[in-house]
Amino acid sequence: MIHLPRIGITPDINDIAAPETEYVIRRNYADAVSRAGGLPFVLPYSDQVEQYLEAIDGLLITGGMFDIDPVLYNQTARKSYVMKPVRTNFERVLVQRALKREIPILGICNGMQLLAVCLHGQLVQDIPTEIEGALEHKPSQSATVAQHQVEVSGTSRHLRIQNGQTYSVNSVHHQSVLPSERYEILARAPDGVVEALEARKGGFAVGVQWHPEYGVAEIDTIVFDDFLAMAREYSRREK
Template sequence: MSRLPRIGITPDINDIVAPETEYVVRRNYADAVSQAGGLPLILPYGDIVEEYLDAIDGLLVTGGMFDIDPALYRQTARKPYVVKPVRTEFERAMIEKALSRRMPTLGVCNGMQLLAVCLGGQLVQDISTEVGGAFEHKPEQSATIAQHQIEIIARSRHLVCPEGTSYAVNSVHHQAVLPSEAYKPIAVSPDGVIEAVEANAGGFAVGVQWHPEYGVGQIDNIVWSGFLAAAKEYSLRHR
């Protein structure tokens, strides 16, 4: 009997003063991995990146209500931002090492933005003030409700979603990924904001701007099945 592919999930961390500080991750991330056929493992921060990567078959970089320091993508902050340098440093190291191993890597929302930065891209610091004609990408409504459509604009090497197809997605972000030669935009929203990217070369390295762990629409199942298929293949090759 083959083993389930092991998916390392990066958690968030709250600001409660130590020793009461807690790692936190929404259950639906782990549930989505389990339902797609994987074994979810939460990764506490630490200087043991190689050891973690030796133990897993895929890396899931989760979203969070904070921003990436603009200095990491060669920009100057245009207004105050909430950043989490300890978390970002850990996730950045995990992504860079996973990419070097060609380990399947999925970035969700903030995780997509950090994946893009690690690949060499830059970010829109604030959609509402920097993207003319953009609609609200961080609405008041729950992430359990679809907010807008996305259109697949390029064929993915790893996700089975035909070019030209539209899907409904949720939306919980105020920053976005800028175009770059380092990756290929896979999907955009009607206002032109990039909603999914894929590394140009290497293994599965995909970022999605929405939150597929909520299972709002058909594209969410496509994301999880593609990610877990890549992780299973990686496991068979390396274990």
């Protein structure tokens, strides 16, 4: 029997009272993992993080319509934000411990921002008010439509991308990542907004600001294929 790498995917949570509270996750996250050759598992919020990490070969931190508490990256909130502390705290512990184990990590949108924070980076709290001349990064159009280009601006240790390549990607965010010595900036939008990063040390730990699970751009397939390749390698190493 062929062993498929097991990918743990973090869900969002509906803000409705127990016992009706629901975990929610878009189907295309799981579909993208399956297409790339993985076996997707949803990870309910729990304090059993070590047990989860023992069971999976890769970790996918999904996006969500909320923001990370600025206190976690040593800033003061400059406006009122929608935050989900229960989700953020769970995912933060997952990422921190996965980094130590060198379990492959892919962070998407808010997941990329959390990865940066776990690597001791900081965030731009609000692109429209903090970056002069910024593009529209949170358009009203569907995420199935490309919104702007990104240009590869760094050298990746794991992704099959090259400096200077450009891709048209979708966009659904109002915050972004600031540069840090702890990670390599892999891609930027034309307005300078950081669109992809990779940890400088350790295993596969990549974040992308757009949503590759929609399959809008050629780079989307590369991101998932290379993530699953590293999860496959991790699985063999751990046997």
